[in-house]
Amino acid sequence: MSTVAVNGRTYNFPRRPTVVVCIDGGDPDYFDDGLRRGMLPALQRFQERGVWATAQAVVPTFTNPNNVSIVTGVPPAVHGICGNYFLDPDTGQEVMMNEPRFLRAESILAALSQQGARVVVSTAKDKLRRLLGHELRQGICFSAEKAHEATLAEHGIREVNALVGWDTPEVYSSQLSEFVLEAGLRLYEQQQPDLMYLSLTDYIQHKHAPGTPGADQFYQHLDRYFGAFDEMGAVVGLTADHGMNDKNTPTGEPQIIYLRTVLEAWLGAGQARVILPITDPYVVHHGALGSFATVYLDPHVDVSRVVARLQAEPGIEYVGTRARACDDFALPPDRLGDIVVISDRHTVLGKAPEEHDLSLLEGGLRSHGGLAEQTVPCIVNQPLHAAYRQQLPPTLRNFDVFDIVLNGVESAH
Numbered sequence: 001m002s003t004v005a006v007n008g009r010t011y012n013f014p015r016r017p018t019v020v021v022c023i024d025g026g027d028p029d030y031f032d033d034g035l036r037r038g039m040l041p042a043l044q045r046f047q048e049r050g051v052w053a054t055a056q057a058v059v060p061t062f063t064n065p066n067n068v069s070i071v072t073g074v075p076p077a078v079h080g081i082c083g084n085y086f087l088d089p090d091t092g093q094e095v096m097m098n099e100p101r102f103l104r105a106e107s108i109l110a111a112l113s114q115q116g117a118r119v120v121v122s123t124a125k126d127k128l129r130r131l132l133g134h135e136l137r138q139g140i141c142f143s144a145e146k147a148h149e150a151t152l153a154e155h156g157i158r159e160v161n162a163l164v165g166w167d168t169p170e171v172y173s174s175q176l177s178e179f180v181l182e183a184g185l186r187l188y189e190q191q192q193p194d195l196m197y198l199s200l201t202d203y204i205q206h207k208h209a210p211g212t213p214g215a216d217q218f219y220q221h222l223d224r225y226f227g228a229f230d231e232m233g234a235v236v237g238l239t240a241d242h243g244m245n246d247k248n249t250p251t252g253e254p255q256i257i258y259l260r261t262v263l264e265a266w267l268g269a270g271q272a273r274v275i276l277p278i279t280d281p282y283v284v285h286h287g288a289l290g291s292f293a294t295v296y297l298d299p300h301v302d303v304s305r306v307v308a309r310l311q312a313e314p315g316i317e318y319v320g321t322r323a324r325a326c327d328d329f330a331l332p333p334d335r336l337g338d339i340v341v342i343s344d345r346h347t348v349l350g351k352a353p354e355e356h357d358l359s360l361l362e363g364g365l366r367s368h369g370g371l372a373e374q375t376v377p378c379i380v381n382q383p384l385h386a387a388y389r390q391q392l393p394p395t396l397r398n399f400d401v402f403d404i405v406l407n408g409v410e411s412a413h
């Protein structure tokens with residue numbers, strides 16, 4: 001069998017070992033800046049030889065919806081994962097949406113593994129592991145965060161630390177991403193799997209702007225790994241789940257609209273329940289402050305009036321009813337509140353001041369979630385064949401990356 005059909009698209013079985021990396025928070029500015037200063041030699045080669053484009057991420061520009069879109073090839077309206085966190089309508093509880101029971105579509109990885117492809121998935125944070133590894137057959141799927149817990153039965157691999165030669169890194173470190181790449185490289189050398197999906201963490205991008213020493217060092221490390229895969233003959237595809245922007249006032253304080261506080265002032269207490277789908281256990285990154293929120297309103301509240309009033313607020317870029325937002329961003333209606341609110345490039349949305357610990361955000365806030373973080377890189381180390389290039393849509397999506405690397409790359413051997 002040389003192709004598989006997954007969620008309405010057809011993918012070629014990998015003809016050469018193929019490595020797709022999701023650079024979490026990999027805003028294109030980091031690459032442009034690093035290339036300009038001649039710091040990223042492998043990426044420079046990819047730019048000269050292969051594909052160097054931008055793509056649009058899924059809104060909300062958060063980690064889980066985008067990673068799941070990348071591995072399924074479809075938007076959240078189809079796969080169901082529209083945040084890290086949501087209000088479960090069955091229970092009325094706010095819960096993490098990181099379990100496979102929330103998935104509504106199969107992944108390209110699972111489908112190819114079921115056809116006999118050897119698939120390796122490695123993620124930085126454990127929150128993504130089970131979503132990405134769902135229904136893999138005889139594959140390997142583990143997180144750097146819990147590398148030391150990997151077992152053959154659950155993860156398809158054990159003694160990951162011995163393989164890499166490193167202890168499990170701190171969750172708040174650049175080493176967490178580097179561990180994923182180092183493990184990927186070792187597995188590639190040992191096993192040459194048909195397909196690898198390596199998903200990093202955005203700790204560095206949350207803390208270090210493009211051009212700063214922390215960012216430079218991290219991107220130079222990434223470049224070395226990408227170059228190593230390239231030299232071993234892999235097809236390498238790179239994209240990101242979202243960009244990253246500075247979210248501070250001109251004086252350097254986090255620029256926050258506390259939505260519940262605003263809505264309570266207009267509507268009275270208890271009329272609005274604000275859900276921040278960026279919320280996850282890793283709050284040091286962002287203090288649960290991103291640029292996307294959804295709000296459940298009491299049935300007596302006039303939704304259109306709230307929409308109109310919020311649209312007039314400074315710092316708000318988009319407000320839509322559930323139906324409108326599902327249409328605009330291909331989201332699942334049963335997992336969203338009555339309205340969707342998106343703040344602008346330099347503003348985030350919170351619930352109320354007492355719900356966010358700003359002391360964690362030493363050095364200012366960089367975050368994501370909105371429309372300003374939708375542009376991400378789409379980079380491939382190989383050229384595309386002409387016929388495929390011609391049928392590419394004018395606007396690429398980050399979840400086209402598997403289509404591009406599996407269907408579009410010239411099969412050199």
Ligand SMILES: [Zn+2]
Nearest residue numbers: 024025063241
């Ligand atoms: Zn992310």
